[in-house]
Amino acid sequence: MPSVTHEALVELFKNRPTLAAEMLQDALGQPVPTFTEARVESSDLAEIVPSDRRADVIVVLLVGEQQRPAMAIVVEAQLGVDPDKPYVWPVYVTQTRARHRCPTRLLVVTIDPKIARWCSLPIDTGHPGLTLTPLVLGPEGVPVVTDAEQATAAPEVVVLSAMAHGQSEAGAAIGVAFLAAAAGLDEERRAVYGDLVLSSLSAAARRTLEAMMKSGYEFQSEFARSYVAKGVEQGMEKGREQGRQEGLLEGKAQAVLAVLEARGLEVPAEVRERVLASADIAEMDRWIRRAASVSDARELLATTGS
Numbered sequence: 001m002p003s004v005t006h007e008a009l010v011e012l013f014k015n016r017p018t019l020a021a022e023m024l025q026d027a028l029g030q031p032v033p034t035f036t037e038a039r040v041e042s043s044d045l046a047e048i049v050p051s052d053r054r055a056d057v058i059v060v061l062l063v064g065e066q067q068r069p070a071m072a073i074v075v076e077a078q079l080g081v082d083p084d085k086p087y088v089w090p091v092y093v094t095q096t097r098a099r100h101r102c103p104t105r106l107l108v109v110t111i112d113p114k115i116a117r118w119c120s121l122p123i124d125t126g127h128p129g130l131t132l133t134p135l136v137l138g139p140e141g142v143p144v145v146t147d148a149e150q151a152t153a154a155p156e157v158v159v160l161s162a163m164a165h166g167q168s169e170a171g172a173a174i175g176v177a178f179l180a181a182a183a184g185l186d187e188e189r190r191a192v193y194g195d196l197v198l199s200s201l202s203a204a205a206r207r208t209l210e211a212m213m214k215s216g217y218e219f220q221s222e223f224a225r226s227y228v229a230k231g232v233e234q235g236m237e238k239g240r241e242q243g244r245q246e247g248l249l250e251g252k253a254q255a256v257l258a259v260l261e262a263r264g265l266e267v268p269a270e271v272r273e274r275v276l277a278s279a280d281i282a283e284m285d286r287w288i289r290r291a292a293s294v295s296d297a298r299e300l301l302a303t304t305g306s
Helices: 004-013 020-025 085-098 115-121 148-153 153-167 170-184 187-200 203-215 228-240 245-262 269-277 281-291
Strands: 037-041 057-063 068-077 104-109 135-137
Touching: 004 037, 004 057, 004 068, 004 153, 004 187, 020 057, 020 068, 020 135, 020 153, 068 085, 085 104, 085 203, 115 135, 148 153, 148 170, 153 170, 153 187, 170 187, 170 203, 170 245, 170 281, 203 245, 245 269, 245 281
Parallel strands: 068 104, 104 135
Antiparallel strands: 037 057, 057 068
């Protein structure tokens, strides 16, 4: 039975059909054709060859007014070693190519570096010259998304970023970027993505998200709510009353301080006052990113140039 993590990865690529092309081109440096639409197609491949073959996601890039298939991408989420995959992956590629009559790529996605190395091994089909080398998106290839605008434009990318890098020092900044994007999501995706991001982050990063609850985001699951303290809930109510903009600024200021404190850095009074007094969201976003890497809290202000 597929795990929750496996299904989450699959849903990201289904919810954002362009994600497969973006990761191929931007993360792996693989050229993709200029397309007018990316469409998720049926992943049931049993129509061509009678067998129980189902890829995780199949995305077809379409071009022109006639929506002609220019490239198909077979996306496979892989969380462990599976000795069957070297035999079925070539089948997925050839059957998808035959169905859509276009070049076809195999994109394997994993959040485990060891599994990424295993997935990258060339597959010798036994036919001379016919060797399939999977294109693997491992955690090293997933972008670290800490910019609020980037997260808002591509929520699925920031969720993928949290899954790949949530345990690193950048986890807090990734979580904050997701919170900026959460407001623009429908209720179902906000709940699912929020819980997924939270479960992917380190304890220190989760504490930062708790501070950001004042910006108006509510986690839906029991798992997520278990990390929310009463004081955070009160802060959320205050943030709502003060309005979204003011609440967002306050939440980001608390996030900056929380990142510094979670890393064990002493926060001088002048730094705390400057952060809490800022009314510049862009400045706050820069401080959040820098808070994850500075060695002294005073460097936060010295390096911003503002």
